[in-house]
Amino acid sequence: MSSDVLTLLAIDAGNTRIKCGLFRVEPEASRVLPECAGQWAFATGAAVDPAAIGVTDPATPAIITGSNPAEVERIVAEWPVTLPQPLRLSDRSSLPLKIDVDFPEKVGIDRLLNAIAANQIRSEGEPAILIDSGTATTIDYVNADGTFCGGAILPGFELCARALNQYTALLPHIPMHELLARESLPDEVGRNTEAAITSGLYWGHVGAVNGLLRRQMHLAGRELEETGGPAAMTGGPLVLLTGGAATLLQPHMPSIVRYEPHLSLQGLAFVAASQHRAVATD
Ligand SMILES: Nc1ncnc2c1ncn2[C@@H]1O[C@H](COP(=O)(O)OP(=O)(O)O)[C@@H](O)[C@H]1O
Numbered sequence: 001m002s003s004d005v006l007t008l009l010a011i012d013a014g015n016t017r018i019k020c021g022l023f024r025v026e027p028e029a030s031r032v033l034p035e036c037a038g039q040w041a042f043a044t045g046a047a048v049d050p051a052a053i054g055v056t057d058p059a060t061p062a063i064i065t066g067s068n069p070a071e072v073e074r075i076v077a078e079w080p081v082t083l084p085q086p087l088r089l090s091d092r093s094s095l096p097l098k099i100d101v102d103f104p105e106k107v108g109i110d111r112l113l114n115a116i117a118a119n120q121i122r123s124e125g126e127p128a129i130l131i132d133s134g135t136a137t138t139i140d141y142v143n144a145d146g147t148f149c150g151g152a153i154l155p156g157f158e159l160c161a162r163a164l165n166q167y168t169a170l171l172p173h174i175p176m177h178e179l180l181a182r183e184s185l186p187d188e189v190g191r192n193t194e195a196a197i198t199s200g201l202y203w204g205h206v207g208a209v210n211g212l213l214r215r216q217m218h219l220a221g222r223e224l225e226e227t228g229g230p231a232a233m234t235g236g237p238l239v240l241l242t243g244g245a246a247t248l249l250q251p252h253m254p255s256i257v258r259y260e261p262h263l264s265l266q267g268l269a270f271v272a273a274s275q276h277r278a279v280a281t282d
């Protein structure tokens with residue numbers, strides 16, 4: 001491995017979890033995502049100790065951002081004084097990404113990082129569709145020029161489960177870990193309240209995400225072709241799936257959908273490495 005390979009710690013503070021990853025970024029690597037050498041996830045509010053997550057070299061640069069600015073502040077405030085402070089990324093205008101939306105500064109930075117990562121591996125002239133299923137689920141569109149064009153935001157599994165319980169008198173909360181621990185797929189026709197909610201949460205989310213994917217594929221000039229089982233592609237955009245709940249969706253997505261568990265962190269690592277190298281060569 002070249003000595004120019006940069007190892008850095010990327011931290012993404014989301015609304016449910018803080019994700020940390022150690023990445024090796026090759027200089028001018030094309031069509032590959034930064035290699036993940038270790039990944040850790042913590043619940044929002046938990047302590048993030050760089051030593052406990054494998055950062056043994058105090059010179060390892062760290063970068064932090066995320067859709068939860070208060071968490072970013074807290075993690076930076078609690079960062080060990082013996083280590084260099086993490087670089088905080090918040091300015092969308094400094095990102096290596098063209099953004100064509102009404103208010104670029106208001107777009108979740110996690111969504112933009114996914115687009116930056118996708119642009120690393122997207123073939124020239126090919127659009128990309130990015131599905132990120134976390135607290136919220138987002139389905140975003142990157143056009144053939146690599147421009148982030150916006151997308152769709154809907155409540156994620158856990159948020160839907162909590163909302164059904166919180167805004168009704170009679171519906172129980174179906175916890176996420178019960179959905180995750182299931183050995184069999186939920187019955188579409190639930191024979192009791194819990195089973196009916198489970199069907200709605202699970203198959204409803206699968207249907208919503210596939211419906212939005214189909215619509216965005218249509219915008220890209222491509223159609224999903226039904227072939228009896230999961231839909232198959234007739235060719236077309238790069239479609240990436242990521243986020244904490246991605247593994248629930250994956251079995252029900254068209255076969256062209258590529259699961260990339262660390263997409264936002266890899267986008268962040270790529271941005272950090274570019275900025276680090278720019279400073280080093282100034
Ligand atoms: N072990 C887990 N702990 C917490 N959430 C999980 C876990 N496995 C899957 N999930 C699902 O992933 C979501 C969190 O995903 P994540 O991408 O970390 O979200 P965010 O970026 O919003 O914090 C939860 O809302 C839940 O639906």
Ligand SMILES: CC(C)(COP(=O)(O)O)[C@@H](O)C(=O)NCCC(=O)O
Nearest residue numbers: 014015067106107108134135136153
């Ligand atoms: C849509 C999101 C809540 C997703 O965040 P997450 O589920 O990953 O915590 C986040 O990207 C966000 O707060 N966005 C701001 C609004 C926007 O993107 O337009």
Ligand SMILES: [K+]
Nearest residue numbers: 014110132134
């Ligand atoms: K996210």
